[in-house]
Amino acid sequence: MQRFSLTNKTFTIGINQYPPFIRIDVDGSTILGGFEIKILYLLRDYFNFSTKFINTHDNYGKLLTNGTWTGMFGNLTTNQMDLSISGAVISDDRIRNNISFLHPHWQEQYTFATLPPRMVRSHNIDIFLRPFEMNVWLALFIMLILLNLINIFVSLYFRKNNIQQIKQDHHHKHHLPWSFSIRLLLNQSYHWSYWNRMAISMKFILITWSFAILILNQHYVSFLFAFISLSPTMPAIDSIEKLEKECLKKNVEIFVDSGSFMSSALKRTKDPIMKNIHRCLTAISNERGIIPPQMLYDDYTSNYNELNQQKQEHQKVMKRRSKKRWKQYAYINSKSRLTYALLILGPGSIYIPALNDDFRTTLLLTHVAIPTSPSFRPYRHSFERV
Structure with a gap:
């Protein structure tokens, strides 16, 4: 392939600080490095053209309602610049509105x-609430209320029907299901003296609740101890x-x-x-x-x-x-x-x-590519071949 010589040609290059594609010093006059600027230097050495740099100071430009651009892209579309070294991204808006690019040289992932x-702070009072989401706390509160209501309804039913057993065990009135549930939740021992005389339905409810409390208790304790012993961080x-x-x-x-x-x-x-x-x-x-x-x-x-x-x-x-x-x-x-x-x-x-x-x-x-001006069009094919 015959080399295309541009010995007497000077290209005006727009630059924007955007490491690692291009790094510029504090006063904006000296280019320190960057792999996109190395691409330009390779092209310059290959085609023997000269360069003149203009720092656009991070002003890429905006698309106006009349279809024209401001900033760096405005300078490119009006041929005040030939190329731009700025880590510019190919986008639909730019392509549709008269911004041309050389072949992409980098695929970029935009993230955060x-x-x-x-x-x-581990001593915040809400440390005791963090093991469970608010809906779990709400469900526990509702269950305690329901158990207490069930106990009240059962007691009223027995009293209404004059059941002697309840009268005989009236001195155990403080042994209510909700008290049993709270003791179990706090991992305390509990002895229920009239367990054998309970109805099957009540036993089923309390056994089910006991298994649920056992799981919740283990989760709560393990989470809380881990939170206290390890350095606490937000997710x-x-x-x-x-x-x-x-x-x-x-x-x-x-x-x-x-x-x-x-x-x-x-x-x-x-x-x-x-x-x-x-x-x-x-x-x-x-x-x-x-x-x-x-x-x-x-x-x-x-x-x-x-x-x-x-x-x-x-x-x-x-x-x-x-x-x-x-x-x-x-x-x-x-x-x-x-x-x-x-x-x-x-x-x-x-x-x-x-x-x-x-x-x-x-x-x-x-995709990242080098944007070009309309006046650069005669040279695009040769540059892209390299």
């Missing part, structure tokens, strides 16, 4: 990350369904990058779970940060540019937060971006359920 499962949000559930309970705040296609993608979906997650989204500006500053700082300020500063501050915050409860956050982004953040901040800094290759955590599967 949270802070590590939260520590909780991890390890699926989209759990993320939606915590979102609806307002237990988690979900961040997404301002201008990200994920917001519009979740808005257009017909999946009710995704729609609920979309209602909880908070758009943030996060050009320099690898994860939202709200997840790094107790008191958020705009001074969070340096990666080393982020790492050190995050470690300090995690030590303080490990001693108390704190608000839970989630951040929706690509798996590559979140994994890079985990490598920079260190193990235990954030929790990424998608690292288990569980597609229950996948919000969207996409």
Whole structure:
């Protein structure tokens, strides 16, 4: 194949900070690395063209009602830029509205990350209620009431029919079924002096209740002892369904990058779970940060540019937060971006359920490619062949 030479050609390249695809220094003038920028350098060395870089500062652009784009995509459609190195994703909106791409070079999984499962105070009074869900407690309460009502009805029936046996055992009136049930629930011994003189139906009810209480008692005690002896944590949000559930309970705040296609993608979906997650989204500006500053700082300020500063501050915050409860956050982004953040901040800094290759955590599967301008069309075929 004859090499296509572009010795006298200079391409204007738009860049956006988006590690690990491209990393840019703090002042935005020097490219530090990234595997997408390496692709560009290989193409540049192969075709011998020159480059001019323009930092668009995380402004990918929005589609206006008149069909035109703002930001980086607007510069591409008006031929003010030839290419963009920014980890851009191929989406329906972009394809339908005059954005062209080279062949995809990466398949991306969009997922979420949270802070590590939260520590909780073991001395909270609700520790005694956690072993059972509220519907279990409600069922126990109703059963105790029913047993007491059954006992009352049986006693009234015997008294109405003047049964001598009840008169003889009247001094045992404190030995009622509900008292027996409570003693059994509390794992206390109990002796019922007139058990042999009970009706078969009452014996059946109490035997059934005894087996149920035995199972509930063992579950309650084992859960409570385990909770006290082990370091207590809130359950991890390890699926989209759990993320939606915590979102609806307002237990988690979900961040997404301002201008990200994920917001519009979740808005257009017909999946009710995704729609609920979309209602909880908070758009943030996060050009320099690898994860939202709200997840790094107790008191958020705009001074969070340096990666080393982020790492050190995050470690300090995690030590303080490990001693108390704190608000839970989630951040929706690509798996590559979140994994890079985990490598920079260190193990235990954030929790990424998608690292288990569980597609229950996948919000969207996409392809990453380099967007091009209309004026770049004559060169596309040669670039794609390489």
